[in-house]
Amino acid sequence: QKEVEQDPGPLSVPEGAIVSLNCTYSNSAFQYFMWYRQYSRKGPELLMYTYSSGNKEDGRFTAQVDKSSKYISLFIRDSQPSDSATYLCAMSGNKAAGNKLTFGGGTRVLVKP
């Protein structure tokens, strides 16, 4: 079993719909949770960063972390064709763990105009 599980998709939605992404993990030591967006042949771009449990909103993006369930989510409202990309969840333990990130496999998202 992988340490971080993420549905590979592809997830296809019509423009304007809400995109719902999630990851589950098994390591209870994870404290920092991140979502990255990666376009083809580009480096990942940090979208959302959350420490411990809770919700965080930034524009059209909302990140949720439920440490009790070991489950994190990313919601994209009013999706646009430009949101078509691969979305990677990533997480790490405390700083003593060396800042290494553990990634999910990524979910391909396609927003159709």
Place this chain on the structure above:
Amino acid sequence: GAVVSQHPSRVICKSGTSVKIECRSLDFQATTMFWYRQFPKKSLMLMATSNEGSKATYEQGVEKDKFLINHASLTLSTLTVTSAHPEDSSFYICSAPITGTGRGNEQFFGPGTRLTVL
């Protein structure tokens, strides 16, 4: 967000040659940087942790003599692929975390370097 650059963005070389890839943190200092390798339609695979002023730490299965890492300053890490072979062809990406008081583990990635070995 912080900016991390990589150079070159793309390189094509002949089998047996060595290739150097640079990773720079442009607006912050990074005592640690990470090097990843990514295959098409796959997630990132951590290769090694680059530490300023000390030896790099390699992940299991990564040949340290094949992938030489030098963290020359607080803003520059280099990855040299020695005696490159076609199986080394891949997308190489570096990242750097912003640390310090009040900062957790936000990591910023470079744009990646596509290496093709003929």
